[in-house]
Amino acid sequence: MARGRPSRAAAVAAALRSTPAHSATPQQDTDEEMIDATESRPDTPANEEEDADSPAQSDEEKPHSEPSSPPVIQSFPRKKRLGRPPKNRPPDWNVIDPDNSEGGTPVKRKRGRPSLNTPRGRASKGASHATRVPIDKEGNMMDVVDDELDLPEDAEGEEKVDKMGNLQGGRDYRVRVFKIGGRGDRLYMLSTEPARCTGFRDSYLFFTKHMQLYKIIIDDAEKRDLIDREIIPHSYKGRAIGVVTARSVFREFGSRIVIGGKKIIDDYYVTAAKERGDVEGELASPDDRLPPPGEPYNKNQYVAWHGASSVYHTGAPSVPVAHGKPVPGKRKVNITSANWQFEHARSSSRFNSNLSALRKANLQGTYDPHTNQMCYPKTTQPTHARWEEVSAADTDVPDIIRRRYLVVDIFVQKPPFSGLGIPGPDGAFCDVGPNGLPDLDEDDLEQMTPEAKENFLQAKQEEFEWKSNWQSESIDGARAKLKIPFNGVPV
Template sequence: TPVPLDENGKPYTLKNDELVLEEDPKGLEKVDENGNLKGGRDYRCRTFTITGRGDRLYMLSTEPARCIGFRDSYLFFQKHKLLYKIILRDEEKFDLIERDIMPHSYKGRTISVVTARSVFREFGAKIIIGGHRVIDDFYESKAIEEGAKPEDLASPEDVLPMNGEPYNKNQYVAWHGASQVYHQNAPMVGGRGDLSIKRRKVILNETNWLFEHAMSASNFNEMLTATRRHVLEEGGVEEAHTGLTFVPANTQPRRFKGELVP
């Protein structure tokens, strides 16, 4: 995966599968270099190690994306340029399949992961179970500058377990029905929200009607594009009654040339 450029147009330094960025001393007290959280904190998403990559913790990129509210990992990485996407090699995918981290049906797909530490650095308390602003953020000073307070829940809409039950991390896993998460708390993309999430109440008049129609069409096109990218990433759409997987026609050959061999 290409390394993104900094504000001066130079590539960021890559170390331990993540970009080298300015660190917060207080943030370093909450997570170690391998991504293990300290102080009793826990991630809202599943984490795992990858054979050949040491003891660093990783996440399947689709899971933190859905946890934060994105429909797919494409928008996730487009919106958050400081996350480095790692494409797994075949042997790494097969290892995750053997360890039941991914289903066998994913062996032919392009799978991307991201380090857990970089996800925590980017989202702070939002990726922590029951996370509170400031005290569970990596960049505390930045959170305070934004007006956050320690008593503020980072994700008040998140459903926390009761009576000591474990947190349901599988709610963000695709093969455990995570598709329903796509339609909850979707982030703003390109300055506009998904119309299926929150529809603005606008009174049309002779001044704004053309603009509002254009905005509506643009939002709908944006939704279609995101959905199509998701279908491509997931390898198609499974038809529930027959179990067949359908793929977009434009990804398949339209003609072939045969040659008789004497």
């Protein structure tokens, strides 16, 4: 027999099983009557009983508007609230059900740096200092062999250092060297110590300026080994420690990294040093503080935790300057009883030279921004001017030009000697000085020698003749005496 639709009792039972227990919807009267239906017979007899019903009975049940099953209530999560959360939060406060959708609703990203525990945050994987890829001057990649670049060897330089970085011939490094566990007997240096020894502030510029050095970042196990051996302090356990092989540092700097190093003698590349013009036997680092004979060299002067940070306050440049002739400075000479006259004369000569240079500069004029004019020294400008008409017999200007044009020629006349002052009747008014040679009494003239008296009187005569050549503006300037009427306008 064909199976029909399930009975109402079975539908009610299924609806009760799917309805959550914490629903706030009030129960209907029909639900109270159908509670007993859960204890009815199994579904199979119910289906058989339903099948036995006649079609007429099903047609009679259609006019009744009874719901086939009660509404199913689903629980939806609350919308995320804005603002400050309350102190006493309900259990379902801002609960996001991950099964609401297949892909899930994307969560809005919050402001600030993401946490390390979130998927967006970067997990802690130790130091992020990646070692630079070594390249040569042409940009080609270079091989790294035994923690240093594979560079061509120099025959003379190999006699001064072995493969492990040990200096030969009684030489010693200016900085500390040590071995690292798991790397054999090779000698290494902390990258900051040779950087400070050669004049750099930090190891970044040290490796940037010297591309043939290879920086190595040690791991945590090697770092703990250096801490146990007191090569680095315990506070450095969380830092990225960079080291470099001692052999590569000596190959790069040569005599500059050797105690009392001498050029060419203690250099690795001897041929290149000679081509640079280095003098053999000259100290590579004259400023290095060498200890007295019998005392050890202070290698801790370039260690940060031993006071090497004081190099930052010396005023030295971050990049070492090129070696050459220093800039000359002002020398201080001690004055003694043997050289005071010479130093006094030399200082006076230098002062006179400075005055002459200033005066020559003033001859070109000085611009005055207030008046927008060029100002020249008063001693270089004329004080008087006069007009003189030259007769036709004393000039070579043609008559046709003299009749049609006014020819003006400027002639500059100088005094016979300096110090005569300003000529003319207004000279004493314009000049604030004595305005020439002073007038002496007869008693003063009698006290002079005959030769000095004669020279003085001759100079006074020349001064009188010089000043007599200049008159007032009305005479020298050929200015007519203007008539001023009562209205004030000259006629």
